[in-house]
Amino acid sequence: MTKAQPSEPLSPAREHTRTGMSKTALKQAYIDNLFYIQGRFREVATPHDLYMAAAFTARDRLLARWVKSAQFYKTSHARTVCYLSAEFLLGPHLANNLVNLGIAQVSREAGEELDLDFAAILEEEEEPGLGNGGLGRLAACFMDSLSTLGIPAIGYGIRYEFGIFDQAIENGWQVEKSDTWLRNGNPWEIPRPKICFPVRYGGHTEQYRNHDGQTRTRWVPDMEICGMAYDTPILGYGVGNVNLLRLWKAEASQSFDFQAFNVGDYYGAVHAKIEAETISKVLYPNDEPEAGKELRLKQQYFFVSCSMQDMIRLHLNTVGPLETFAEKFAAQLNDTHPALAVAELMRLFMDDHDMTWEQAWDITRRTFCYTNHTLLPEALETWSVSLFERLLPRHLEIVYEINRRFLDEVRVYFIRDEERVARMSLIAEGDDRRIRMANLAVVGSHAVNGVAALHSELIKTTILKDFHDLWPEKFHNVTNGVTQRRFVVVSNPRLSDLITEICGSDRWIRNLSCLRDLERHADDPDLQARWRRVKIAAKRDLAAWLGRNAGGVLDPQALFDVQAKRLHEYKRQHLNLLHIVRFYQRIKLNPNQDFVPRAFIFGGKAAPGYYLAKLIIKLINSVAEVVNHDPQVNGFIRVAFLPDFNVKNGQRLYPAADLSEQISLAGKEASGTGNMKFSMNGALTIGTLDGANVEIREEVGADNFFLFGMTAEEVRQKQSEGYRPWDYYHGDHELKSDIDLINSGLFSHGDTNLFRPLTDHLINHDPFMVLADYRAYLECQDRVSEAWRNPSNWDRMSILNVARMGKFSSDRAIQEYADNIWNIKPEPVDL
Incomplete structure (x- = not known):
């Protein structure tokens, strides 16, 4: 035998060390995986290759717990949460x-x-972009x-x-x-080709009599595809429990048509495969064109059909009769995208399993729960009846019967209240008859919840008021939360280590309320100094990354003022911009004044078809181009746009922020979760009383939150009186000057028309009342600057x-769902 080379396995991997956690076992496993899996x-x-070897080394240890969890859940017949979501941005x-x-x-x-560069290995990982935000x-x-x-759970979605x-x-x-996140493979998923379900579209329905002589309906589709499962294990922190994220990929029932091929129709031979795989090809597109709407509806039905069939399969294989289906599963509809599951489960129960309507409807309603995520009426999903009828004729019949x-x-x-009947109908009548998916979700669920205290109250008094009047007991609030594991421990290890040291343990990683132990140290000058050093280090890291990737030069000693979220008018990035333009003009007019230096950092994507949002991005970058190159001001003001804001880049941004911009018009943001991530990392919030801002302010204290702007009630009052933005424009000379400066061409190389649409x-018009809140926002920003001048108090x-962010852990949110909505208990798996 020749002598083993250093790049070969150090020694034969023994069974009992195959998934060992020691340093020696990890090193051995890494070398084995590089050699045997990557072939390098x-x-x-x-x-x-180096990243893949590391991923497989971690996955091996993950799978050991996953298999044990699956075995335990199966034998215990554990009640299971099925979380249905068209998006999982992992x-x-x-x-x-x-x-x-x-x-x-x-x-x-x-x-x-x-001798591995651990940071470079982590950086190599592609982010699965399976969500918009x-x-x-x-x-x-x-x-x-x-x-x-x-808590046993399966997440169901689409493998875009x-x-x-x-x-x-x-x-x-x-x-x-x-x-192209899959171009180099995904080491975290496991294909399940044997878990594959038919999904049908189009065609017609027909009546027939079953063996008992009962009239039944048969759906005769004109297209059938298959949905194949890809499983990703989701591990809990410090526990043996591993749950399942099951994503569906669309495949043709028959990949290649030899008959078409043999007669020379080469395109026809693969046409079915191409058409089928389009369904899970891309995260649902801008839904303006009719083709985009059709694809989005196909996608939504595809994943709920596969998921409902899988749930029925699991139940029959582990529990037995479908009469106990609602005792086995609690299915949460994450917004209206999965609402078709209500009609699909009814179809499967009645058409495939011979249930009566009454049996199927009782089980269906006890199974589903619905989370509403919007207060914008235009964001409540509807589908054209004609499109629905063409793609899903059987489901249209079921929706009609549910509605009747x-x-x-x-x-x-509500006797003789036909207006209310029309509002609550699942069908919006008119020239373009439409199916209201939120109404279907509410009617087909036993529980409905909003995602922040304000949001939950507003849905009961606005968009779902009629349903609350009918079923007040259905409505709940579960304020959103985020996981401190990813958004502090992973994102901000310096802060995580400091918190653990000061609190005396790492219990806060499992129980975020333990952060309260920090409070008694808040006035300690030594902690304040160390806290500041941690923040400065994170700011240096971000500044260096932006310098490499966006060309910006930021001073880590400046106040990092950050707004990172989806670009939308209601989130009011343009209000932030007006403040920057005002700050710029103040420096130009008073160059010798002692201003607080600020770095304004933006991040966020605009929907491809949303012109005004894309124009706001252009204006941000145009303002940056001018102020960053103006030597008279750039010692006090810098503007940067962080490209491709996603989870990975958010992990760079949250630790570095000093000020978190949460400035949506009150009554428009359902909750927000970026506000929580910034606060968990020590950023102070400037914000309106909107979404979860209300509860964040209550928890952290009014003195530790920079509040401005109208309340939701004041917004409604102003709208009812007739809002006139023109009056604000002419009534505030600084506001007029800021808008006029944008129109002057200064930020557009002399083009006075570029930003005119905005x-x-x-x-x-100003539908989100930017001009009405402008003056209050500027005054609040002045308070921010004054607070920054006192570093000890800021720290x-x-x-x-x-210390006061304990409420905003997703652990607390899930516990509330489990106790108040799902009626489910933990099933701990031993390590």
């Missing part, structure tokens, strides 16, 4: 899994001993917490081949590039913000 030796391994897996396995530090040390990030946090709390677009900035404009029976109930309860919209406020 160190000298020729690419950065991706973020990178490797660092998070190492933390949850409890081997982050020893893995880093093992990597150093193998907060909805998908919330779903990912909830999956983490479900596992950590020991192309996720949300990658955002590039070219000449100041957003440019969308395809997100429901409206009879409404008419009895400024004209503000002056003449104290920052410490108290972190």
Whole structure:
């Protein structure tokens, strides 16, 4: 035998050390995986090979717990949460899994001993972009917490081949590039080709009599595809529980048509495969064109059909008769995208399992719960009846029958109130008859919840008022939360270590309320100094990354003022911009005044078809181009746009922020979760009384929150009186000067028309009342600057913000769902 080379396994892997947690076992496993899985030796391994070996090393340890959890759940017949969401924005897996396995530090040390660049390996991971923003990030946090709390759960969604677009900035404009996150493979998923279900579209229905002589309905589709499962294990922190994220990929029932091929129709031979796989090809697109609407509806039905069939399969295989289905499963509809599950479960129960309507409806309503995520009426999803009829004729019949029976109930309860009947109908009548998916979700569920205290009250008095009047007992509040494992421990290890030291233990990682132990140290000058050093280090890291990737030069000693979220008018990034323009003009007019230096940092993607949002991005970058190159001001003001804001880049941003901009118009943001992530990392909030801001302010204290702007009630009052933005424009000379400066061409190389669509919209329409809140916002920003001048007090406020964030863990949110909505208990799996 020849002598073993250094790049070969150090020694034969023994069975009992195969998934060992020691440094020696990790090193051995890493070398084995590089050699046996990647087929590489160190000298020729690419950065991706090095990452894959690390991922498989972590996954092996994860799978050992997963198999044990699956066996335990099956034998215990555990009640299970099925979380149905069209989006799961998970973020990178490797660092998070190492933390949850409890081997982050020893893995880093093992990597150093193998002469690996651990940070570069983490950086190599592609982020699965399976969501547009907060909805998908919330779903990912909830999956983490479900596992950590020991609650059996399956997350169901779509395995989009192309996720949300990658955002590039070219000449100041957003440019969308395809997100090819699967191009190098995904080590975290396990294909399940035997778990595959038929999904049908189109065709017609027909009546027939079954063997008992009962009239039944048969759906005769004109298209059938298959949904194949891909499973990703979701590990809890410090527990043996591993839950399942099951994503569905669309495949053709028959991949290749030899008959078409043999007669020379080469395109026809693969047409079915191409058409089928389009359904899970890309995260649902801008739904303006009819084709986009059709694809989105196909996607939604595809994943709920696969999921409902899978749940029925699991129940029959583990529990037995479907009469107990609602005792086995609690199915949570994450917004209206999965609402078709109500009609699909009814179809499966009645058409495939011979249930009566009454049996099927009783089980269906006891199974489903619905989370509403919006207060914007235009965001409540509806589908054209004609499109629905063409794609899902059987489901349209079921929706009609649900509606007929429901409206009879409404008419009895609200006698002679036909206007209310029309509002509550699942069908919006008119020239373009539409199916109201929120109404279907409410009627088909036994519980409905909002995602912040204010939001939950507003849905009861506005968009779902009629349903609350009928069923007040259905309505709940569960304020959103985020997982501290990813958004503090993984994102901000320096702060995490400091918190653990000061609190005397790491209990806060499992129980965020333990952060209260920080409060008694908030006035300690030594802690304040150390706290400041941690923040400065994070700011240096972000400044260096932005310098490499966005060309900006930021001073870590400046106040980092950050607004990072989806670009939308209601989130009011343009209000932030007006303050920057005002700050710029103040410096130009008073160059010798002692201003507080600020770095204004933006991040966020605009929907590809949302022109005004994309114009706001252009204006941000255009303002940055001018102020960053103006030597008279750039010692006090810098502007940067962080490209491609996603979970991975958010993990760079949250630790570095001093000020968190949460400035949406009151009554428009359902909750927000970015506000929580920033606060957990010590940023102070400037914000309105909107969404979860209300509760954050209550928890951290009014003195530690910079509040401005109208309340939701004041907004409604102003709208009812007739809001006139023109009056604000002419009534405030600084506001007029800021808008006029934008129109002057200063920020557009002399083009006075480039930003006119945005400024004209503000002056003449301003649907989100930017101009009405402008003056209050500027005055509040002045208070921020004064507070920054007292570093000791700022640090104290920052410490108290972190100390009082216990309520905003997703662990607390999941516990409330479990206790108040799902009626489910933990099923802990031994380590």
